[in-house]
Amino acid sequence: MHGLRHDVPLPEGAPGNEGESPSELSILRDVLRLLPHGVTVQDEHGRVLLANEAAAAQLEIGADGLPAHAPRRETASHALHSGRAVVVEESLEREGRRKVLLTSHRPVRIAERNLLLSSSADITEQKTFEDQLFRSAYYDELTDLPNRRVIEHRVNKLLQTGGGPGFALAFLDVDNFKHINDYYGHAIGDALLVEMARRIGMNLRTSDMLSRISGDEFVLLLYPVQGQEEVAEFIRFMLERIKAPFFIDGSEIFASTSIGVSLYPEHGTNYDALRHNADLAMYRVKNTGKGTAAFFDASMEREADARMKIEQSLRMAILEKRFCCAFQPKVDIRTREIQGIEALVRLRDDAGVIQAPGSFINLATELGLIDELTHLVLAEIVKSIDLINDTFGHDATISMNVAAKQAGNADFMRPFARSLEQTGFPKRFMVEVTEDAFVTKTLFHDEILPLLRKIGVGISIDDFGTGYSSLSALADITADEIKIDRSFITDIHERPRSQGILRAIESLSEALGMTVIAEGIESHEELAYLQAATRIRFAQGFYFAKPVFLEDLRGSTPLASESRARPASRQTQETRTGYSRAPRYRR
Numbered sequence: 389m390h391g392l393r394h395d396v397p398l399p400e401g402a403p404g405n406e407g408e409s410p411s412e413l414s415i416l417r418d419v420l421r422l423l424p425h426g427v428t429v430q431d432e433h434g435r436v437l438l439a440n441e442a443a444a445a446q447l448e449i450g451a452d453g454l455p456a457h458a459p460r461r462e463t464a465s466h467a468l469h470s471g472r473a474v475v476v477e478e479s480l481e482r483e484g485r486r487k488v489l490l491t492s493h494r495p496v497r498i499a500e501r502n503l504l505l506s507s508s509a510d511i512t513e514q515k516t517f518e519d520q521l522f523r524s525a526y527y528d529e530l531t532d533l534p535n536r537r538v539i540e541h542r543v544n545k546l547l548q549t550g551g552g553p554g555f556a557l558a559f560l561d562v563d564n565f566k567h568i569n570d571y572y573g574h575a576i577g578d579a580l581l582v583e584m585a586r587r588i589g590m591n592l593r594t595s596d597m598l599s600r601i602s603g604d605e606f607v608l609l610l611y612p613v614q615g616q617e618e619v620a621e622f623i624r625f626m627l628e629r630i631k632a633p634f635f636i637d638g639s640e641i642f643a644s645t646s647i648g649v650s651l652y653p654e655h656g657t658n659y660d661a662l663r664h665n666a667d668l669a670m671y672r673v674k675n676t677g678k679g680t681a682a683f684f685d686a687s688m689e690r691e692a693d694a695r696m697k698i699e700q701s702l703r704m705a706i707l708e709k710r711f712c713c714a715f716q717p718k719v720d721i722r723t724r725e726i727q728g729i730e731a732l733v734r735l736r737d738d739a740g741v742i743q744a745p746g747s748f749i750n751l752a753t754e755l756g757l758i759d760e761l762t763h764l765v766l767a768e769i770v771k772s773i774d775l776i777n778d779t780f781g782h783d784a785t786i787s788m789n790v791a792a793k794q795a796g797n798a799d800f801m802r803p804f805a806r807s808l809e810q811t812g813f814p815k816r817f818m819v820e821v822t823e824d825a826f827v828t829k830t831l832f833h834d835e836i837l838p839l840l841r842k843i844g845v846g847i848s849i850d851d852f853g854t855g856y857s858s859l860s861a862l863a864d865i866t867a868d869e870i871k872i873d874r875s876f877i878t879d880i881h882e883r884p885r886s887q888g889i890l891r892a893i894e895s896l897s898e899a900l901g902m903t904v905i906a907e908g909i910e911s912h913e914e915l916a917y918l919q920a921a922t923r924i925r926f927a928q929g930f931y932f933a934k935p936v937f938l939e940d941l942r943g944s945t946p947l948a949s950e951s952r953a954r955p956a957s958r959q960t961q962e963t964r965t966g967y968s969r970a971p972r973y974r975r
Contacts, residue, residue: 426489426508431501432468446489446508448482467493468504477511488515528600530578531585539599539607543659546611547652553612555652556619559666560588562604563644563678567824570796570831572639579636580643587629588645591622607663616651616683623647623681631679644679646670655684668692699755701737702748706760710736713768714935717780718787718905718928721919727926728785728818729776732935733765753791759800762790763807770811775938787818787848795825798835805839815844818869822850837866851907852893870897874908874929881917894922 420427426443430436439449463476473494480487491508523529526538534542546555562568562584569577581604588606589598597609613619627645634641648669656662665684672691673682705711711733718728735743752758769776769786776786794800808814819840825832840847848869872893876886897904909915909929918924 424509426506426510428504428506428508430464430468430504430506432503434465437503443506443508446487446510447480463491464493464504464506468495468502471495477515478508486512488512531582531600533585533589533598533600533606535599536601536607539597539601539609540659540663542597543609543662547658554615554654555609555611556613557650557652557662557666558608558610558619558623558681559648559663559670560606560608560645561647561670561674563646563674565604565643568641568643572636572641576636576639576641580634580641583634583636584630584643584645588626590626590629607666613651619649619651620681620683623649627679627681646673646678647681648673648684649681650684665689695751698748698751702735702751702755702757705735705737706752706757706764709764711761711764711768712736712742712937713765713772714937715776715780716928716935717933718785718926719932720925721909721915721927722925724932726780726784728787729780730787730789730820730928731765731769732789733761734937749791753793758791758794762788762794762804766804766807766811772938773811773813779938784816785818785846786816787820789820789850790825792822792825795819795821795836796831798831801836801839805843805845808840808845809843818846818848820848820850820871823852833866848905849902865900867902869903869905871905871907871928877906877908877914877918877929878910879914881913887917887921890922894924898923 420440423440424442426446427438427440428436428443428447429438436449439447443449463474463478467474473492475490475492478489478491480489488511489508490511491506494505496503496505526535527533528535543555543557546552562581565577565580568580572580581600585598585600585606588608592598595611597611599607599609601607610619610622627647630643630645634643648666648671650656650662650665650669652662655665665688668688668691669682669684672688673680714732714734715729716732717726718730719725720727733745733749735745735748737743749758752761765788769788776784790801790804794804808817811817837847846868847866848871849865849867850871851873852870870893872890876890880886880890894904903926904924906918906924906927907929909918909927909931911931915927915931918927
């Protein structure tokens with residue numbers, strides 16, 4: 389019968405014995421042939437005596453004329469000789485293809501012969517799906533590296549041995565990965581992560597493990613290690629590999645990685661402590677100079693505690709609205725008239741002491757509190773607009789700083805633009821963003837700029853020269869104003885190279901129709917050079933006025949009136965306002 393071999397007699401009393409009609413035997417054979425599960429009968433030498441069509445397909449033993457032996461099935465032989473039934477998963481390999489069967493093997497004795505009755509279901513698709521679920525649960529889809537669960541399990545297994553060799557846990561974070569993603573696109577960003585994983589993983593031992601635990605973060609287990617010097621040497625070579633340019637889809641990309649390292653048992657005796665301390669060491673690298681490595685030490689824990697207190701204080705300050713604004717004029721250096729003002733946020737701490745933004749702005753951005761803080765500044769401006777007008781004049785523009793992270797976020801900028809429009813005087817506002825905001829060209833140029841232009845808000849490039857600046861990049865930027873960072877202005881009368889750079893920026897800005905403002909003027913010599921050797925008209929700095937709080941000026945002579953006369957000496961100005969000379973803090 390096609391697909392069915394029956395060299396073994398049927399058991400006594402079974403259909404087909406003497407007394408059964410041929411039609412009943414035919415029905416029995418058809419039922420066996422059509423069963424969805426594979427059914428085989430083998431003798432004690434492994435020869436297949438009977439196989440239905442499903443079994444022939446599963447074992448690939450042919451539909452007609454069975455071979456002497458089925459594919460080798462160790463469990464089947466063991467079941468036959470032990471006399472015990474078993475259910476087992478069997479994996480069969482044929483020409484690179486894998487098939488998985490769920491098989492029940494049952495030894496039987498029929499007609500004085502020891503036989504093996506087997507029934508198999510093909511579960512290949514189910515196993516493939518289970519394997520996919522397993523990999524998605526424990527392995528990173530992009531890099532195919534084990535995820536955080538796997539490396540945590542591995543470290544815990546090492547810790548359970550107790551008293552074994554030491555090991556190192558390194559936390560790695562790709563520097564400025566968001567900017568790379570924004571500039572080159574997510575496809576190239578993903579390709580960079582894959583190549584980064586490959587470079588980090590080079591020369592690892594089978595006992596080491598590299599894991600990707602989140603977007604641009606990796607954890608590396610080095611086991612065993614003899615001490616810190618051995619680990620430091622390995623990481624030094626790894627950092628050198630990473631610093632070489634990446635060539636991806638026609639782009640040459642330079643990237644770096646900040647690394648924090650903890651050692652077992654010196655820096656912790658459980659995974660959470662080791663991972664936490666490596667993380668603290670990595671943040672020390674981020675704050676002091678990216679692209680290097682640091683080992684954990686106790687001072688990092690104290691820094692983290694101090695940072696946590698600042699974070700809690702910042703959250704409470706926002707909740708209690710303990711922020712205020714100081715305003716610094718932008719002055720026409722030819723006529724000494726006030727052209728505009730910049731709103732600078734300040735924090736009153738628990739003791740009522742004014743804190744400069746350098747102590748909290750970066751943390752507010754990192755914690756996602758910067759959006760609310762920016763809206764608080766705008767509310768302060770609107771509330772004080774009459775005093776602003778009386779002090780600085782009705783025509784003075786009002787500059788507000790917006791972080792690059794905010795500028796590239798349409799979900800923040802759309803409601804912020806509506807808030808500017810609802811003030812009733814949106815055309816007086818100038819939004820100041822740093823250069824890195826323009827790295828996200830597509831979003832900023834296509835969505836944000838038209839939104840602000842529509843309501844009449846101006847755009848200023850703040851701190852130009854300290855970020856992603858280049859003259860070619862400047863040519864692609866659409867802005868009304870460019871503020872040259874004070875690092876170029878300080879002692880410019882004595883620095884020929886800075887003078888040359890300033891002339892180049894000035895010429896290109898003038899050609900592109902952007903007003904140039906020099907930041908941080910603090911001396912008469914700096915001002916004199918700008919007046920004599922450049923065409924720059926506007927400046928900002930302590931030489932003209934320190935940031936002042938409006939309540940300090942209530943009842944005093946409006947600065948807008950004073951600016952038309954020759955300004956008093958710095959000593960006179962500082963005596964009048966009650967301020968002493970101090971470093972200029974800005975956002």
